[in-house]
Amino acid sequence: MTIQTAPIALDFDEGIDRKTLRRLRDRFMAVNGQRWDRAHSALTYRQQAVLEVLPLVFHLNHPALPGYLDSDCPYGLSHYRPPESTLNAARRLARTFSLKDEGRRKPDLEALFLMGSPGTLGHSVASDLDIWLCHRPDLSERGVQCLERKAQSLSIWAESLGVELHVFVFSAADWRAGRQRAEVTGENCGSSQHYLLLDEFYRTSIHLGGRYPLWWLVPVEDEQRYDECARQLIDCRFIRSDEYIDFGPVSSIPQEEFLGAGVWQLYKGIDMPWKSILKLLLIECYARSNEINGSNESNEKPLLSQVFKSAVYSGETNPDRLDPYILLYERLEQWLLEEDAPQRLALVRQSLYLKAGLPLTRSAQALSGWRATLLRALVESWGWSATELKDLDNRIRWRAEDVVTLRRVVVAELTHSYRLLSRLARDHDTGAAISSNDMNLLGRKLYAAFQRKAGKVEQINPGLAPSLVEENLAFHHQSEQGGSAGHDGWLLY
Known part of the structure; x- marks a missing residue:
């Protein structure tokens, strides 16, 4: 202890x-x-x-x-x-x-x-x-x-x-x-x-x-x-x-950094959505704090590094209390409760749970370490039901339609934060700290990943579920479906 x-x-x-x-x-x-x-x-x-x-x-x-x-x-x-x-x-x-x-x-x-x-x-x-x-x-x-x-x-x-x-x-x-x-x-x-x-x-x-x-x-x-x-x-x-x-x-964080950092996290979110959601929301939280402070209201909260340093100075040495992900979650929870945004808070909790990668409904012997103990205490404080927990732990069994629905939620959250950061940059008329070359490069990568257009095969599972393997597949020719003439493609079920 x-x-x-x-x-x-x-x-x-x-x-x-x-x-x-x-x-x-x-x-x-x-x-x-x-x-x-x-x-x-x-x-x-x-x-x-x-x-x-x-x-x-x-x-x-x-x-x-x-x-x-x-x-x-x-x-x-x-x-x-x-x-x-x-x-x-x-x-x-x-x-x-x-x-x-x-x-x-x-x-x-x-x-x-x-x-x-x-x-x-x-x-x-x-x-x-x-x-x-x-x-x-x-x-x-x-x-x-x-x-x-x-x-x-x-x-x-x-x-x-x-x-x-x-x-x-x-x-x-x-x-x-x-x-x-x-x-x-x-x-x-x-x-x-x-x-x-x-x-x-x-x-x-x-x-x-x-x-x-x-x-x-x-x-x-x-x-x-x-x-x-x-x-x-x-x-x-x-x-x-x-x-x-x-x-x-x-x-403090200069206003010029928020837009470039938001684009970077969007790019990282293509492959690692849970980590990027947490980081992107922290950037948005910091940016909103800056915005409030810019209107002459002293409501700017300390950065998480300052929270960490103050805690050590005050005598806190418990590694659970000083854990960077715990500090990050507590800041986001406080902010989203103040904003009355329960759906976004639910996504933050889900993101933290999946980022930790510890299925708590599995073998208790395999989950006896400090990380499992800390995560279990968090989940209990969130009031999750056994069904919710089991569903997240059984992601290997999620169907394609489940993942598509979740992907829409994740993409909506990522783009919501990015649009807000873009608006703040316009409102404050601040140039982005990111170089134009880096911005163009990230822009092209994001365009290729998220743009929807006819004929494009979208990646529906960017790190959301371990696998979308189906045991049974059925192929049917459209001519067998009673469709109109000229429809000669194949359908996969």
């Missing part, structure tokens, strides 16, 4: 001290450790090996380890000391591996983070792993390209072990300056979002090695003067500049 710890208060005006800052960092690291344990436990044995050795393969450029390509590839993770469990995992992968003392050299890599759903209610064995690999800002272009090639090689290796791994290579300085190397791809959101992604990073990330986020040490109430506080911490030597990595503040 997790015990509530004492609140920690930082007052930059009255004075701060190193002991309090260490306590604060240790508390965030304790929360980080709980998430790491949860992320690790949700994976298979082979997948765990990928997560365990990731920091080491970037800390060392060792030919016996996965991903090795170039002898001069940048390496060295700042302040990283591999634990024995990681060294053992490396030895299991490569018997010839041995750790050698590299002496004192300037590390090329500042930090390594895992972000997204791992360690949360929304994670499953099928979930991918998104890694942020942050190099020092003065690394040569060739060095950055070497790291990108190594990252790609590691993704291929991880795929052979059943893990979908994406490693994003950049420096914190480039991030703060908004210098985007990559355009929109299947996993990279390109220029479509910056602060929204940073908000997600701060509330979901797991520190795997290297420097800690400086953001941890700036209280929510001081984020408006974040740079001033950061300078005070470093200039007055409360912390060493090489101990922390700085991605900058995220005190």
Whole structure:
């Protein structure tokens, strides 16, 4: 059982001290450790090996380890000391591996983070792993390209072990300056979002090695003067500049980001509707809060990253209470109840349940972990009937007409949010932060996926049901149906 710890208060005006800052960092690291344990436990044995050795393969450029390509590839993770469990995992992968003392050299890599759903209610064995690999800002272009090639090689290796791994290579300085190397791809959101992604990073990330986020040490109430506080911490030597990595503040989301981020989530919703519905509604919730605030009414609610940070400062260390998907659901539930939108709330609950991927009506023995316990408590609070729950758990038996009906609801919800974000952008006369190239690319993909026209065979099951296999099929020629002359096609029942 997790015990509530004492609140920690930082007052930059009255004075701060190193002991309090260490306590604060240790508390965030304790929360980080709980998430790491949860992320690790949700994976298979082979997948765990990928997560365990990731920091080491970037800390060392060792030919016996996965991903090795170039002898001069940048390496060295700042302040990283591999634990024995990681060294053992490396030895299991490569018997010839041995750790050698590299002496004192300037590390090329500042930090390594895992972000997204791992360690949360929304994670499953099928979930991918998104890694942020942050190099020092003065690394040569060739060095950055070497790291990108190594990252790609590691993704291929991880795929052979059943893990979908994406490693994003950049420096914190480039991030703060908004210098985007990559355009929109299947996993990279390109220029479509910056602060929204940073908000997600701060509330979901797991520190795997290297420097800690400086953001941890700036209280929510001081984020408006974040740079001033950061300078005070470093200039007055409360912390060493090489101990922390700085991605900058995220005190609010600029209006310009909402439209591009909405288009990106629509695009992701083609294949992953449940996750996209949750994220798109959060974007709409944030945008509406901004709209209210823009009319001089102080009704703007804190971002979820700020809710998370405030909770840790106040002494909350219970991983269930700090779970990013729980924080996300609670925000959407509160908003949709205020909006009197019971149908949208029902879809949010269904989306969260299906995103978790835990059929609660199945074997109790197989569903005894913390995720099942947390999800079961949620479902009980929603008051779902046994019939509703069983229907969702038996999606494998859904018929095509059931899926078509649900697809209409999902597409209607996705497009509803997008239209609202488009209207807000027009009303505020704000340009979209997304680049025109990325916007055009996403537009074409959405047009191809959602446009309805004669002769087009629509995909009716974009991740809604596991399978639409039918045991019995019947083919009939239209000439046998008593139709009018000239109808010579086939009918499938």
